[in-house]
Amino acid sequence: QVHVVESGGGLVQAGGSLRLACAASGSIFSINGMGWYRQAPGKQRDLVAVITSGGDTNYADSVKGRFTISRGNTKNTVYLQMNSLNPEDTAVYLCNAVVAWKNYWGQGTQVTVSS
Numbered sequence: 001q002v003h004v005v006e007s008g009g010g011l012v013q014a015g016g017s018l019r020l021a022c023a024a025s026g027s028i029f030s031i032n033g034m035g036w037y038r039q040a041p042g043k044q045r046d047l048v049a050v051i052t053s054g055g056d057t058n059y060a061d062s063v064k065g066r067f068t069i070s071r072g073n074t075k076n077t078v079y080l081q082m083n084s085l086n087p088e089d090t091a092v093y094l095c096n097a098v099v100a101w102k103n104y105w106g107q108g109t110q111v112t113v114s115s
Contacts, residue, residue, distance in 0.1 A: 002026040002104040006095045009109030012085055018111060020080040022095035023072075024104065032098040034078040036069065038091035038111075048093065051078060062088075085113045 008020040035050030049069035092108040
């Protein structure tokens with residue numbers, strides 16, 4: 001079993017910054033990659049940023065230049081540094097871990113950006 005836990009969400013004013021953290025634990029023998037997705041009320045879940053086990057990254061166009069995904073000291077920890085936040089970034093942010101090519105999701109953390 002794999003457990004994914006996010007932390008670091010909250011309320012911030014437009015133009016501010018937040019840093020999200022995610023850790024995967026459990027039966028992890030081969031982690032292929034980790035990433036962040038977000039889902040606003042009434043909308044579909046969208047990719048925000050992902051990082052592969054090799055360190056390659058990919059970002060949604062809407063966050064390029066503002067958000068940075070990075071790994072911790074171990075490949076099962078990732079961070080999302082979010083700068084220049086705007087109200088359109090308000091959503092539940094969910095961490096995804098791909099372990100042995102299976103997807104595991106955290107419960108999500110709320111990010112609210114006020115104007």
